[in-house]
Every structure is written in structure tokens, then in C-alpha cells.
Amino acid sequence: MGERFARVVVDSRLPQLDRLFEYRVPPGLEGVEPGVRVRVPLRGDRMTAGYVVEVADARAWEGEVADIEKLVSPVPVLRPEVWALARAVADRAAGGAADVLRVAIPGRQARVEKAWLESRAGDAAPPPPPPPLPEVLETAAVLPGLVEARRRIALECAGGVAAVETAEGTAWIGRWAIALAALARQALERGEQAILVVPDHREQRQLRLALEAVVGVERVVELDARQKNPERYRGFLRCIDDEPVAIIGPRSAVYAPAARLGLLAVWEDGDPLLAEPLSPWVHARDAALVRQGQSGCALVIAGHARSTDAERLVELGHLEHERLGAQRVRVLPAALADDGRRVPASAFAAARDALTSRPVLVQVGRPGHAPGLRCADCGARGRCTACGGPLGQRSRGAAPACRLCGRLAAGWRCPSCDGQRLVPVGRGSSRIAEELGRAFPGVPVVVADGAHERLTVDARPRIVVATRGAEPVADGGYGAVVLLDGDALLAHEGLRVAEEAVRQWAAARALAAEGATVVLAGVVGPAAAALTGDTTVPFAKAELAERRQLRFPPAVRTASVVGTPDAVAEALEALEGSEHLDVLGPVAVASDDRARPGDEVQRAIVRFAYGDGPRVAGIVRARVLTAASRPRRPGAPARLRIRLDDPEPFDGL
Structure with a gap:
């Protein structure tokens, strides 16, 4: 076998490292294939973790090529469809693909991997047939043929609860969960996978019970950060097997590996819990839209109430409107x-x-x-003397405490009138x-x-x-x-x-x-x-x-440009020339805790059309790379930070 070369994405938050690095596969590491975890040298003797994205027989880099230091695991945890999704959503959000992969791929569990590899060496038993449909579904129209036709719909679900039979007995759950489970069954009957994303564990429990009743316990995989690490990793490896399973979980489940994806559903897309709080801050709905475009699967954006984001997609013709059920209240x-x-x-x-x-x-x-609490004498709002947060009372007779930092308000005195007594608000x-x-x-x-x-x-x-x-x-x-x-x-x-x-x-x-x-x-x-x-x-x-009249989201996309005045000015100058782009600001904002007294930090809000998104994301990402390459004092905050689709500036409108 001749020389082989691997292109690796390294696990780093630095924007200048958001690209593929080429390494030689040394003799003895024949297990290096696309998707596996490796350790590679980055600078001198410094080693870092990464994932192999491509393997080729010819080198693309003409300079010096280092060797892969270690094959961490032969399991291809980075599937091609996940890498394509991570790269696409990172580019859309002007962020780094490694940040997305950190959310998508759970930490390695060696014992779980060993058991999984041993199970693949034997003959896998075929999954049992799905159970009969619950009675509640036999009389309800649940959009037959949606998965086969690869429809994209905005589904408004009526309320109501229904009983399903589970291994633990009768359970009452929302009818919406049974409806999504029935749609997932359409995908599984075609030998495909279904991914269903929910805001939190409450909805996840209802959906799990519905799926167990509709498709069977053996065909349900949960991916949730609340699970123990081995349990979550075991479920992740089941997704790699390409079994016809229904994958459920919170926002990170949208990145679950599924090569034959038949259905992707997001429940209550307007819930703030579906917005990723870490860079690059990609909303689960946006990631689902990108993934549907790549895979061609059926897409369902569902909820009891229609979000403005989903309604925009309906008015554009990207989603069809559907309503399911009726609740008589x-x-x-x-x-x-x-x-x-x-x-x-x-x-x-x-x-x-x-x-x-x-x-x-x-x-x-x-x-x-x-x-809340207020001063009994002058009526001023009671605030914490340590952080300025509002004071509250958890129960009758409990000591007043700050609702932000939790510090007890012992010996509190009103800064306005020197009063010492608090009354509830x-x-x-x-x-x-x-x-x-x-x-x-x-x-x-x-x-x-x-x-x-x-x-x-x-x-x-x-x-x-x-x-x-x-x-x-x-x-x-x-x-x-x-x-x-x-x-x-x-x-x-x-x-x-x-x-x-x-x-x-x-x-x-x-x-x-x-x-x-x-x-x-x-x-x-x-x-x-x-x-x-x-x-x-x-x-x-x-x-x-x-x-639309006010040019506020989701009618337009936005980008928050935060940094030193010179970096913000250079970024805005680079964005000039777009026909449907306008800028609010810049204005001075509170500086980072690490900033020196007197350091000025500014923020500008850039509003632009969805069609200009790729151009704007590319320009601001380039400006972040330029700012990151300039020297700054140790421990100082970044000279320039960009966040696309940032909701924070509009919270006070």
C-alpha cells in the first residue's frame, strides 16, 4: 500500500484553525478512515484532537506534512452527512465547524465502543415488527404519504391528551406526540430513520412514550445531555448503524447521524430552548432547514401555535400549511x-x-x-447590594435573597430612605x-x-x-x-x-x-x-x-458586530455595497469583564436580506480572522465578535 494522506478538522475554537489540515498516515495506522478520531500535531510538540474528513492517495499540500500521531478510535463517529451539515450551518452563521461538531458528537466511551464493535462482528438480529397502531390513531388522519412524498409542512396541532399503552402501563400524553410518532412510523416502514427534536425533557418524555406505543421500544433512540455518558454514547452509536430508528432529543439531536433520513421534525420551533446558547448559536429550526435541503427528507415544523419564522416560510411557499385535529374547549x-x-x-x-x-x-x-420585594417606607425596588439583582422570597417566612446570585439580603437597608423593612411585590x-x-x-x-x-x-x-x-x-x-x-x-x-x-x-x-x-x-x-x-x-x-414594515426579524436577518471601534468600523466598511443591507449604530456597550477601564467597546446591528446571507457571513467571518491575527494583550477579549441572528438586541423593543 502506498502513502495515504488524511485531511483533518481539529477541535479548536480559534477561528484561524477552522479549515482542514493535511497529515500523512504513517505505516501501522491502516485503520485511519473518514470519520475516525485521531490525535495530530498542531504546533511543534503540541497535540490536539480531531476527526478525519477525507483520505486520499495523493497530497494536496505542497509544504511539509506531519504524521498523524495516534488513532484514538476506529469508529467512524463523524458521518459524511453530519460533516456536511456542520460545515453548512457554520458557514451560514459565520462560525466554526468544530464548534458545531462539539455539540453533535458526544464524548468517547471506550467500553461502550468495544461492546459496539463486538456486536457488529456477529450477525445482527432483525428488528421486531412495529406494534399495531393505537386506537387513538385509527380514527385520526395523520397526513398519510407525507414521508413518501417528501413534503415540507408547517403543522398546527390542536390540543388534547390521549392514553397509550406502554410497558409501564397506561400513560396520558399530548395528542401532538402521537401524531409525530405516527409520522415517524411512515419513515421507519420505508426502512429510513426519523429525527424528532423537542425543546426539553418534558416533551421528550411524552414523545418517547408515544413512539414506544407506535413503533416499539426497540426502534426508539434517545440522545440527551441529561443521560449518563455511556447511555448517550450507546444511543449515538446505534444511529451510526443506519437502523430504521426514531431518534428523539433536544436541540442537539438535529445533528444525529442518519444516512437514510426520511423525516425531520421540530416541535414548538418558537421555544427559546431550541436556540443554541454556544457559538455559533445556530437555532435547531435553521439547522433542520439546512439538513432537509441536503438530504431531501420530509420536514415538519410543528407546534400548538404558529411561530412567525414558520409563517414566513409558509408565505414564501417553502412550507405547506397543515392543521391537525380539533380541540373543543x-x-x-x-x-x-x-x-x-x-x-x-x-x-x-x-x-x-x-x-x-x-x-x-x-x-x-x-x-x-x-x-419581588420593595421598601415598605419609600416603595423603592429591593435590590441586592452585591450584584444589583432583584430581591425575592422563595416561600413564606423565608429570608429575602437575590434572584440572580442567591445571596441573602441580611441587614438590608434601602439606599433611598435608609429603610430596613421589605414588603412583597x-x-x-x-x-x-x-x-x-x-x-x-x-x-x-x-x-x-x-x-x-x-x-x-x-x-x-x-x-x-x-x-x-x-x-x-x-x-x-x-x-x-x-x-x-x-x-x-x-x-x-x-x-x-x-x-x-x-x-x-x-x-x-x-x-x-x-x-x-x-x-x-x-x-x-x-x-x-x-x-x-x-x-x-x-x-x-x-x-x-x-x-416586515419595521425590518425586524424574522422578516430580515441580522448580525451583531461587537468589538473595538476600529475593528467594528473595518467590518462595516467591508459590508458596504449590499443593496438590501442597512446598519443600526454603532453605539457604545458595556465592555467585557476582562477589558481595562476606559476601553471602548461598540456594537452595530446589520440588517440584511436572506439572499445576502452567504455574502454577509463570508465577509464578517473574514474580518473576524483578520482581527484574530492581530496582537492583543494576554487575557484581553477578542477585538471583534460576530453573531448572526442575535435575538438579544431586540429583547428590549
Whole structure:
């Protein structure tokens, strides 16, 4: 065998290393093939990890070529489709492919790898046939032929819960989960894989139970950072096998290896949890759109409420609109009492009627006893003396503490009047639970929030007070749903406040039983009309039309350009000449903690059309490379930082 050369992507966050490096494959490393993990020299004796992307018999680099130092594992964990996706989304976001691969590929587990290699050496048993469809699906139209026709749809799912039989017994889950499981079955019956992405573990649990009932336990693979490392890696290796399996997980699951991908679905694409918090900050929906374009699979962007991003794709003709199911509930807008704090009388009446046979859900905005505290003498907001964060009270009688850093407010004094007494502002979940317990004596009241997690409740009458996103699923559905603190939610500043409110309300409404009453307290206007109507699509259309007029996302793409004044000016100068591009700023912003006093940091917001995305991403990435090559003092922040599709500048609009 003659000489072979490998092109390797190294695991580095440095933008100047975001390219393929060529190495010689030395004798004795015949196992070096595309996708395997290797260790390679980078500078002198410094070694770094990487993945082999290509292997060739001829060298492309004319200079000196170093040898691969070590073959870490013979398992091809970097599949071609994953590398193509990582490279494409990184280029779209002006980021590095290695950052995407760090999210896509879990850490190596040697024992799991050894067992996997041994299992592949033997004869693999064929997977068992899928179980019969649950009765709930036999009478529901679940878009037959969607996977075969490779359709791309924006699916608005009606609410409601249904029972499925699992190995652990009967479980109640959302009908949306059963619908997505039925679509995944279409792919598996064709010998293909399905990837289904959800925001968090609550939806993931429901979807897993639905898939186990619809396609069978043996055909379900979970990829979740909450799993133990060996368990997650074992599931990842199952995806490499190209079995017809349904892969479910949070945002990182969109990068799961699947060479024969038949279906890619994203549930509740408007949920902020699907936005990757690490560089290059690629939203799971955007990664799914890129992957669908590469693989040609069927694509489903689904939710109880239509996001403006999905509606833009529908209006462009990239997605088809579909609606699935119908939920018969009565939604009643209710005015608050004069003090603006009481539960409306109509909510008490609806809860009283429902508690004769079913549980009642009360959705609130904040956990704890008192979300805020103020000075009893002058009314000034109570703030932490260490970090300036707001003070709150987790439970009745608990010591006031900062909601940001957790420091107790012992010996607090008001900086305005020197007062020493704090009084509560607003009502958290535990305080509302206490009030409802007094209003309905003898009725059990339970709290579901970040500190008191509940995934399910049984069908016995009780009051469940839950913060938004923490609502448990009730067996048979809730007899009534009361949505509080909506006025406070809409009072927040932010581009997507109303859209997020409609999404959270629709998610709570979906947990109601057939014929239940849903009370929306203290909210009027388009957001309230979106919940009381049969569909949220008109609301999404109106929101999108308004943002088009103002050139706000998602009508346009944006890029945040942050850095020293000279670096920001050079980046903006390089972007000049685009027909559909405009710049907001630059303006001075708070400097990095590592910046010296007096160092000036500026930020500019660049707005551009989607068609100009590749050009803008290429230009700003080049400017980042130029800035990174210039000397700077040790420990200083980067001279220039770029983030495409950054939502932060619009949170205060």
C-alpha cells in the first residue's frame, strides 16, 4: 500500500484553525478512515484532537506534512452527512465547524465502543415488527404519504391528551406526540430513520412514550445531555448503524447521524430552548432547514401555535400549511378586579365546577412566594447590594435573597430612605397556591415549578399551580385551565413577547380535557384573540406583516458586530455595497469583564436580506480572522465578535 494522506478538522475554537489540515498516515495506522478520531500535531510538540474528513492517495499540500500521531478510535463517529451539515450551518452563521461538531458528537466511551464493535462482528438480529397502531390513531388522519412524498409542512396541532399503552402501563400524553410518532412510523416502514427534536425533557418524555406505543421500544433512540455518558454514547452509536430508528432529543439531536433520513421534525420551533446558547448559536429550526435541503427528507415544523419564522416560510411557499385535529374547549377572556391582583370571579366559577370531577390547572408567571420585594417606607425596588439583582422570597417566612446570585439580603437597608423593612411585590406560585387553598378548603393544592417538578398528575380533583412551561399532564386532561399574570407577561419589553405569550398559553390550553373551560385573565387585544380563536395563524401573519414594515426579524436577518471601534468600523466598511443591507449604530456597550477601564467597546446591528446571507457571513467571518491575527494583550477579549441572528438586541423593543 502506498502513502495515504488524511485531511483533518481539529477541535479548536480559534477561528484561524477552522479549515482542514493535511497529515500523512504513517505505516501501522491502516485503520485511519473518514470519520475516525485521531490525535495530530498542531504546533511543534503540541497535540490536539480531531476527526478525519477525507483520505486520499495523493497530497494536496505542497509544504511539509506531519504524521498523524495516534488513532484514538476506529469508529467512524463523524458521518459524511453530519460533516456536511456542520460545515453548512457554520458557514451560514459565520462560525466554526468544530464548534458545531462539539455539540453533535458526544464524548468517547471506550467500553461502550468495544461492546459496539463486538456486536457488529456477529450477525445482527432483525428488528421486531412495529406494534399495531393505537386506537387513538385509527380514527385520526395523520397526513398519510407525507414521508413518501417528501413534503415540507408547517403543522398546527390542536390540543388534547390521549392514553397509550406502554410497558409501564397506561400513560396520558399530548395528542401532538402521537401524531409525530405516527409520522415517524411512515419513515421507519420505508426502512429510513426519523429525527424528532423537542425543546426539553418534558416533551421528550411524552414523545418517547408515544413512539414506544407506535413503533416499539426497540426502534426508539434517545440522545440527551441529561443521560449518563455511556447511555448517550450507546444511543449515538446505534444511529451510526443506519437502523430504521426514531431518534428523539433536544436541540442537539438535529445533528444525529442518519444516512437514510426520511423525516425531520421540530416541535414548538418558537421555544427559546431550541436556540443554541454556544457559538455559533445556530437555532435547531435553521439547522433542520439546512439538513432537509441536503438530504431531501420530509420536514415538519410543528407546534400548538404558529411561530412567525414558520409563517414566513409558509408565505414564501417553502412550507405547506397543515392543521391537525380539533380541540373543543371554551376560552373566556376575563377582566381583573380593580386592584388588578385578584383571580377573576369567572375563574373561580370554572374551577369550582371542574373540581367536582377533574383537576384544575392554574398557570402563573413566577415561582416562589414573592417574585419581588420593595421598601415598605419609600416603595423603592429591593435590590441586592452585591450584584444589583432583584430581591425575592422563595416561600413564606423565608429570608429575602437575590434572584440572580442567591445571596441573602441580611441587614438590608434601602439606599433611598435608609429603610430596613421589605414588603412583597407580586405573587409567585407558592403564594397563589396558599390563597387558592384558603379559597377552596379541603381541595388538595400542588405546586409545579422549577423547584417542584411534576411531570404528571392523576385524575383526582385538585388544583395544580404551575409556572409557564412546567405544567404537568393530567390523566384525562384538566377540567379547567386558568391563565394568570398574562398582563404582566405582555408588559415586558421584547420583540417576541406577544408571540411567546400566545405559545405558552396555547401549550397550557392543549392540556385541557374536551369541553373544559379556559379562562384568560386580564388580557385583551390581538394576543387574547389568538388564543380564543380556532387558529393562531392570523396572529402570526399580523406579527410578521408588522415586522416586515419595521425590518425586524424574522422578516430580515441580522448580525451583531461587537468589538473595538476600529475593528467594528473595518467590518462595516467591508459590508458596504449590499443593496438590501442597512446598519443600526454603532453605539457604545458595556465592555467585557476582562477589558481595562476606559476601553471602548461598540456594537452595530446589520440588517440584511436572506439572499445576502452567504455574502454577509463570508465577509464578517473574514474580518473576524483578520482581527484574530492581530496582537492583543494576554487575557484581553477578542477585538471583534460576530453573531448572526442575535435575538438579544431586540429583547428590549
